[in-house]
Amino acid sequence: GAVVSQHPSWVICKSGTSVKIECRSLDFQATTMFWYRQFPKQSLMLMATSNEGSKATYEQGVEKDKFLINHASLTLSTLTVTSAHPEDSSFYICSARDPPGAGELFFGEGSRLTVL
Amino acid sequence: EDQVTQSPEALRLQEGESSSLNCSYTVSGLRGLFWYRQDPGKGPEFLFTLYSAGEEKEKERLKATLTKKESFLHITAPKPEDSATYLCAFQGFSGGYNKLIFGAGTRLAVHP
DSSP states (O other), rough: OOEEEEEEEEEEEEOOEEEEEEESSHHHHHSOOOEEEOOTTEEEEEEEEEEEOOOOOEEETTTTTEEEEEEETTTTTEEOSSSSSGGEEEEEEEEESSTTTTEEEEEEHHHHHEEE | OEEEEEESSSSHHHOOOOOOEEEEOSSSSSSEEEEEEOOOOOOEEEEEEEEEOOEEEETEEEEEEEEESEEEEESSOOOOOGEEEEEEEESSSSSSSTTOOOOEEEEEEEOO
């Protein structure tokens, strides 16, 4: 299957700082990528849809100024958690479809964020 | 409201003891039903997609089936390496083409 890679796999930061997570499609181009959030023992919740060359689409209840998404190329999307607080601590996972638009959804390895 | 429920929440099996995981859904229309495997601290790994009632797919010791209201993931003669959380998700006609609704998962532990 297609490979989606995330970096970093884990990050610890102080409250009030910003953290950037990268998501790359390694062997295919992804015009659209999806960012999910997962709390312990809970299901994945879609946060936003990242669109190459245009603004991201956020799900209801997700603060777009808190979670900045940039999709600058066909293989890279970034999620920046701004002014992070302890309640932002979570497991963030990106995904993309291969082939784009109609294929299966493949996930990255996830990024564990801990805000102190 | 579209929703998906997985049961049981957790399942403990002895190696070789076959069983089934359930994923029931209430949706206005189904584009696809997906099964994923998730290991601790990792992203979900794609297993199967099912599109219509009666469809079945197999991969090694796993077989997924779909009816109009639920899907089953059958595990035949499981091994300890099958231990993981199994997630199902559906893609409906509401909420946009790209939106998958995930269940909370079934945590499977297979003991030697």
